[in-house]
Amino acid sequence: MKTMKMIYFGALLLAVGTVNAAPFGGEADVKYAKDLWTSMVNESLAGKGSIMSVPYTGQHPHGAILDALDGPINIDGKLHRIIIKRNYGGPGVSKSAVANDPEKYLKAVTVMLKRPGYDPDNKDWFWVKYKADGSLDTNPAGMKLAGMIAKGKPKGCISCHTAAPGGDMVYNSD
Template identity: 30%
Template structure:
């Protein structure tokens, strides 16, 4: 079953979220509209990025809804300059999780599946809050 059709998403927990997106084969999901595989990435992300979204996020982005809905998942594969996968960044919209931070739960997982950061990650929030009016996302305008 696609996550967008599920009644309940994964827990706001790095390991549970990683297990969920692996089971759902996130790399078969749609990419963020307007992006291509392994596009050039800005610091602090990898040299190249591929950004996947679940159906709920995709529909909101395409529909120019202005923000992503609860349950939205944005998953960014981060590659080094040789295009080898190094880590995965995850943004997961969880209603009531962090109202001051757009209700985003953040996680970073190594290519081998080890959660290295999760939760209300200051580094992520501080950078992404510059895009507060775009629901904390940088990839493209949501309106």
């Protein structure tokens, strides 16, 4: 009887834990994303005068004109792969307009960061969507877009990127 009760209790705890732990937008994920933005700024991957690649015409849902970077970033002394996609739009947007004045047209910065052990079910990517100023974007439910975003409806980063060829959730691989 005693073991039965313990098993039951354990299962209950597990169930409660699963309900409480949102896959994204929680305190730890938000803090990690804020620190990540600081690291990106420090390495000239975000903010004024940041490194840029050649702008290209994008596809839904990522925006009219895009530019993408794929490389290592130093976080707490370890190198992680980061893929940064900047989304540009607004009146008059074009590839050359963006190349000349990226800050004027920047709408959002979407990031995939490889974090070993973070989400083994989904290739250990940490997903973020920042606004142009580095603050976190939110979904219609008001949840901050940082973490394991998300499976299900409406389509989150993971549910859509699962369809990318090559099995690493990355669409454009170098």
